[in-house]
Amino acid sequence: MLKIKGLTKVYDRQKKAVDQLSLEIEKGEIFGFIGPNGAGKTTTIRMITGILNPSAGEITINGHDISKEPIAAKKSFTYVPDHPMIFNAIKGIDYLNFIADMYEVSVAERQEKIEKYTRDFEIYDDLTQSINSYSHGMKQKLLITGALLPEPRLFILDEPLGGLDPRSAKTLKNIMREHCRQGGTVFFSSHILEVVENLCDRIGIINQGQLITCDTLARIKENSTSTLEDIFLELTEHE
């Protein structure tokens, strides 16, 4: 579903934010992307989603190269950023209809999904309010709802649990599992190792722009009795 080959991002011709990153994520997988602050997680995600152009490397989503066939590639995924910076002078329902139209979601389908997800996230009654008045968590829930409307093949989330209350975090985790059961793929970054440990089929750890390990949790833990936290701390320790 997602193939990344030799992905590199250099800022100001000096700082390598991402360095020769390669990985493949199969259909139906939940992939957890973890790393310390400033390791290159968000930069990688921004390149995958087309927000940022890579300095080198290839990104293929559902068989489409994001730089050569951006529209086809973008039809295959939706994205929820770490900071819900959206045009927020409109109402929640305006935003959802906007997203639905962008992905050509039918009226019946959008109605069913908007009602389902916004009720699950307990923001249904707030949909006629301006997004300006939403809390960080409410904006996050609105973005997640929007991202779920087109039933994306690949669901990309950057630190999705940050602003969510425990009930909504649980709802999102269930949605992610259900999405993969139905053949979808989830790629998400997180700092909450416990969630990554419990939710993901495979984990990638990035440090100083390089993917230092990428495997199932069982294989990463092979020959070790340590927790993911210990392994993470050990692997990402600076020399």
Add this chain to the structure above:
Amino acid sequence: MNKLKSLTLIQLKDFLGNARRGLNVKNSKLGSLLQLLALAALATPAINFSILTFNSFAQLGQPELVITSMYVNSVLLMFFLGIPFIVSVFFYSKDIYFLSSLPLREDTIVFAKLSTVYLYLLGLNTLLVAPSIVIYLLNSGFRLVVVLMGTLALILAPLLPLLISALLVLVLNRFLINKNRRNLLAIIGNLLLIIVIIAIQIIITRYITDPEYLQQSLRSKEGLLGFIGLRFPPSIWLTKMILGSGRDTLLFFGINIFFWLALQSLAKTFYRKALNTFSQTAGGSGQIYYHQRSQAWQLLKRHIMIILKEPTFMLNTLLTLIVPVLLYMVMALSGQLSLELFNSPEVKPYLPLIFTGLLTAPALIGSTSATAITREGQAFWETKVLPVSARDNLHSRVLTTVIFSLSGTVLMLLISLVALPVTFGTVILGSVFALIATLFFATVDLIINIYRPLLSWTNPTAAVKNNLNVTISLAIRAVIGLAFYLIYRLVPGFLTGNLELTILVSAVVFFIFYLVSRGILYTSLLKKFSEISL
């Protein structure tokens, strides 16, 4: 460091940093130079007017009144400019929550925040009043007391309008609790400011073109002198203070201290109310709906809403629509434009040109496309991740500008049809020219914004006003204007022969320009647009 001093310094640094960032110039020396050039451009008319007014007052034997009259002009501008600025730093500022959590007294926060407004007004006041003091000094003989007291007066002068504006905003607080009303007030305040600026500009123009009119105004009982002396005594106190009068110095200090204390005593209420106002959230209204629309429609709606929902953007765009109308109305009301004038044998032959110019004015004044990308700010990523082609993305931005600009053109068309005796052929020709010019400028301005996207801004004003893109956009118009002037000088018959043919040829030239700019935008610049990142 004293808390007030420390907080004031950080507010000022933030203010100046934003102003510098708004220019989006990497070279700091070039940034400073541009700021100085902008100041010089603003100071030039003030210097001219000060010289003119000084000469008139000198003839009446009261040359010092040049300072009084310039101070009155300055107070008017500072008052109208101060209100929206104060509303902005208190009711739209995102640091108000953070500051409320610090161990600071309310009056410390209020005065530190007002310091940025003060700095802004000080700059404006210095531009307007300093030339009058210098001209007075140069012509009336150098006196140290005038230099010292003049400097002190310049520093003190913004306080009074600032404090009065702040108190007025406090009174209006209840009204401002509703965010829509807050936006409305910001828009009305700015429009009033524009009207004041236009009115002052027209009066100045009239004084310059008709010096006798100034003399008459000054001599009349209800004229400027009467207004200055009787209706705004601080202006007389300030003038006499500069000339060394101890009594008037005390009076001027006294009135400033009075308003300062009044504001200090109300600062706690002021700040608390601002905090409450900021925390207000509008209740939901309307119904949940599910309508399907095309991508193109949604993108267009998004860009229109970005303008309409943000008061600064809306005002900026509105001005392009109504400034030509306001200008026309103020000139008509002041007697400078009349139907007789347009029917006069000297003006009538030029009606097709005047008509076409009026219809094209919104496209010439407005630079909406020059900030079409910038306006989205940190929300720019939204359309980047959506399955929308770069071409459609850009097209919706051009179309948004065209819609706003042509709305202004239609408004001008309606007014012009009433005021100008033009033929049907001229109407069609003028409209076609305005349409082509609108398309061309909307496209060229977007090209500027692609090269200078400036997505990181902390307040909307920085996105559309303190922005070099707009200056570049206006410079392009100036270059085109210069080209037309050169053609006029070099080509016999241009602007004197068949004007309709001239407009037609110009429309064809603009259409070719439009096709070229459109070609550049939708081919080589698509990649550049795709490369814009946060």
